[in-house]
Amino acid sequence: MGTLRVPDVVPSPTEDSKALRKAFQGWGTDEKAMIRILGQRNAKQRRKIRDTYQQLYNESLILRLESELSGDFRKAVILWTLDPPERDAKLANEILRKKKKNGVDHLQVIIEIACASSPNHLMAVRKAYCSLFDCSIEEDIASNVTPPLRKLLVGLVSSYRYDGEMVDANVAKLEAAKLRDAIENKQLDHDQLVWILGTRNMFQLKATFECYRQSFGILIDQDIESCGTGDLESILQMAVWCIDSPEKHFAKVVRASIEGLGTDEDSLTRAIVTRAEIDMMKIRGEYYNMNNTSLDNAVIGDTSGDYKDFLMTLLGAKL
Amino acid sequence: MGTLRVPDVVPSPTEDSKALRKAFQGWGTDEKAMIRILGQRNAKQRRKIRDTYQQLYNESLILRLESELSGDFRKAVILWTLDPPERDAKLANEILRKKKKNGVDHLQVIIEIACASSPNHLMAVRKAYCSLFDCSIEEDIASNVTPPLRKLLVGLVSSYRYDGEMVDANVAKLEAAKLRDAIENKQLDHDQLVWILGTRNMFQLKATFECYRQSFGILIDQDIESCGTGDLESILQMAVWCIDSPEKHFAKVVRASIEGLGTDEDSLTRAIVTRAEIDMMKIRGEYYNMNNTSLDNAVIGDTSGDYKDFLMTLLGAKL
CATH class of the missing domain: 1.10.220.10 (Annexin)
Known part of the structure; x- marks a missing residue:
C-alpha cells in the first residue's frame, strides 16, 4: 500500500x-x-x-x-510528474550514460527496475527506454557495464515473469540446490543462477530462498556475501533483497541516504517518488523495525523547504 | 507488404x-x-x-x-481468428508442451516469434503466454529444451530490440569479429554471441552479417553450418535467416512443407496465417526466385477444398 x-x-x-x-x-x-x-x-x-x-x-x-523550480525540489517534482515507465527509463539512462558515481551503488536503480517492479512495468520501461534513447536498455547496459556484471544485469532486465502466485515446492528445492552450487563455486554469473533469478515468478523465488535457508542453514544473501565483497556480490545481494522484500530494500535505501554526513538526495527522492504509490506503508514499517525511529522524522530532519514539503506530501502528510 | x-x-x-x-x-x-x-x-x-x-x-x-469446422481448415481459420499475440503464444505452447515432433525443426516457431517479429509483437506474445498458461515462455523453454539450445532460445525470446534503423559501422565490424571468434571456436552458445543476436536492432545485425561476409569471405550462416549438423547449428542458422531475411525463411518453410510425399499442413498454415498481413508479397517473390515456380500454384497443387480456398483467400485470391 x-x-x-x-x-x-x-x-x-x-x-x-x-x-x-x-x-x-x-x-x-x-x-x-x-x-x-x-x-x-x-x-x-x-x-x-x-x-x-x-x-x-x-x-x-x-x-x-x-x-x-530548482534544485532537489525540481528533480523530485519532475520525476513524480513523468509517467512511471518514462521516469524509470530516464533514471536508468542517467546512471548508464553519465556514469555519475563510482562503484556499482548507482546500478541499484537498474536492479530496482528489474527486480522490484511488476513484470508489466518493467516491459513498459524497456519500451519507454527504446523510444526515448534510440537503443535498448540492454545495449546501454552492455556498453557501460563489464562482464560478469553485465550478464547478470542483462538477464534480470530482460525478464518477463509470470505475475502471479504459482509455487512448485520441488522446483524450489531443486533450484535452491542449483543456486547453492553456483554460490559455493563462486560462479555468481553462472547461466543457471542468472536464468533462475531472471525467469521465475516472485513467489517461486521467495519459496526457493526459504528452501535455501532451510536446506543449507544460511540465508542466500549472507552466503553470497561470503563469496567476497566485489561488485558482482553486492549487485547480486541487492537483486535478492529486491525480489525477497522490496520494502526492506527501500527502507535500507532511505536509511543509507540520510546516514552520516550530508544527505544523498537523489537516492532519497528516488525511493520516495518511485514507491509512494506502491508500498511506502510497508517501507515505513520496515524502516521503523530496522532503526527504531520513524522514516517520516528522518525525512523531516534531513530535508528542508519545498523539497521537504513535497516529500512529506508524498508520504501522506497534510500540507 | x-x-x-x-x-x-x-x-x-x-x-x-x-x-x-x-x-x-x-x-x-x-x-x-x-x-x-x-x-x-x-x-x-x-x-x-x-x-x-x-x-x-x-x-x-x-x-x-x-x-x-474440422481438420486443417479448422486449424487455419482458428489461428487466423485469434489475436496475433495469442495465436503465437498458443503455437509456441503447443510445440513446447506437447513436444509434437522429434528433432528441433518444431522449435522454428519460437525462432520465428523471437527473430522475425516486431519487438512489440514479441512482448505482446510474452504477455499473452503468461496470461494463458500461468508461466512465462522462458520457463517453458527451459523445462523442455536442454542446454546449450536453451540458453540461445531464452536469450532470443527475451529480447526487446530498438525498433528502428540505427547502424554503427564500427559496432558491426567489432561484433562480426566476435561472432567469428565464437563460431571458429564452435562456441555457439557463447555469451557474446547470444547477447549480440538477442539485443542488437535488426538493421545493425544485417550490417554485422554483411561485415562478416566481407571480412571473412563466407556468409555467417554457412560458417555456422561448418560447425556441424547438430540442433544448435540448425537453430542458430534459422535465427540468422529470420533476422537477415524473414521472407527467405518463410519461402523456405512453404517449400519444405509441400516438398516430397505429403504436405506438412501445420507449417504451411503457420507460414501463410502469420505472414499474410506482414510480408507475404515478398515471400511470394522470394519463393519464385528460389524455385522458379509460383507459391500460389504450389499451394493450389498441394491443398484442396475449403482449406485451399481459405489459404488462397489469405494470399489475395478472389473467392
Whole structure:
C-alpha cells in the first residue's frame, strides 16, 4: 500500500491545469499550490493533467516545471510528474550514460527496475527506454557495464515473469540446490543462477530462498556475501533483497541516504517518488523495525523547504 | 507488404457477426461465406468481430468455429481468428508442451516469434503466454529444451530490440569479429554471441552479417553450418535467416512443407496465417526466385477444398 493521499473529490484535469498555470504566474512561483496539486494525484491523474495542460497552453508542463523550480525540489517534482515507465527509463539512462558515481551503488536503480517492479512495468520501461534513447536498455547496459556484471544485469532486465502466485515446492528445492552450487563455486554469473533469478515468478523465488535457508542453514544473501565483497556480490545481494522484500530494500535505501554526513538526495527522492504509490506503508514499517525511529522524522530532519514539503506530501502528510 | 485483401467497403462488425451466425445455422455450415468474411478482414477488424459476436450471441466465436469446422481448415481459420499475440503464444505452447515432433525443426516457431517479429509483437506474445498458461515462455523453454539450445532460445525470446534503423559501422565490424571468434571456436552458445543476436536492432545485425561476409569471405550462416549438423547449428542458422531475411525463411518453410510425399499442413498454415498481413508479397517473390515456380500454384497443387480456398483467400485470391 502506498502513502499517496488523493483527496475524496478530485478537481478535473482542466481545473488542476488552470491552478498550476496560476501558480506559475505573477511574482515568483506558488510552490505550495503546486505541491498540493501534483503531490496529491495518482499516476493516471498526473498523466491527464500533463495532457490537458499541453492542450490548454500549448506548453509542456515538464519544461515549465523545469524553468520554474530548482534544485532537489525540481528533480523530485519532475520525476513524480513523468509517467512511471518514462521516469524509470530516464533514471536508468542517467546512471548508464553519465556514469555519475563510482562503484556499482548507482546500478541499484537498474536492479530496482528489474527486480522490484511488476513484470508489466518493467516491459513498459524497456519500451519507454527504446523510444526515448534510440537503443535498448540492454545495449546501454552492455556498453557501460563489464562482464560478469553485465550478464547478470542483462538477464534480470530482460525478464518477463509470470505475475502471479504459482509455487512448485520441488522446483524450489531443486533450484535452491542449483543456486547453492553456483554460490559455493563462486560462479555468481553462472547461466543457471542468472536464468533462475531472471525467469521465475516472485513467489517461486521467495519459496526457493526459504528452501535455501532451510536446506543449507544460511540465508542466500549472507552466503553470497561470503563469496567476497566485489561488485558482482553486492549487485547480486541487492537483486535478492529486491525480489525477497522490496520494502526492506527501500527502507535500507532511505536509511543509507540520510546516514552520516550530508544527505544523498537523489537516492532519497528516488525511493520516495518511485514507491509512494506502491508500498511506502510497508517501507515505513520496515524502516521503523530496522532503526527504531520513524522514516517520516528522518525525512523531516534531513530535508528542508519545498523539497521537504513535497516529500512529506508524498508520504501522506497534510500540507 | 501483405497479401490480405480487405474490401474497400467493410461491413460493420455487427453485420459481419450476423452473417457469420447465419453461416453457422441451418443444414451444414456455409464455409464460403465464412471464408469471405474472416479471410478478408485485418487483425483489428477480426478482433472487433470476435467481441461483437460474443456480445450479440453470448457465445465465443472461437468455440463456435471449433465445433463447426474440422481438420486443417479448422486449424487455419482458428489461428487466423485469434489475436496475433495469442495465436503465437498458443503455437509456441503447443510445440513446447506437447513436444509434437522429434528433432528441433518444431522449435522454428519460437525462432520465428523471437527473430522475425516486431519487438512489440514479441512482448505482446510474452504477455499473452503468461496470461494463458500461468508461466512465462522462458520457463517453458527451459523445462523442455536442454542446454546449450536453451540458453540461445531464452536469450532470443527475451529480447526487446530498438525498433528502428540505427547502424554503427564500427559496432558491426567489432561484433562480426566476435561472432567469428565464437563460431571458429564452435562456441555457439557463447555469451557474446547470444547477447549480440538477442539485443542488437535488426538493421545493425544485417550490417554485422554483411561485415562478416566481407571480412571473412563466407556468409555467417554457412560458417555456422561448418560447425556441424547438430540442433544448435540448425537453430542458430534459422535465427540468422529470420533476422537477415524473414521472407527467405518463410519461402523456405512453404517449400519444405509441400516438398516430397505429403504436405506438412501445420507449417504451411503457420507460414501463410502469420505472414499474410506482414510480408507475404515478398515471400511470394522470394519463393519464385528460389524455385522458379509460383507459391500460389504450389499451394493450389498441394491443398484442396475449403482449406485451399481459405489459404488462397489469405494470399489475395478472389473467392
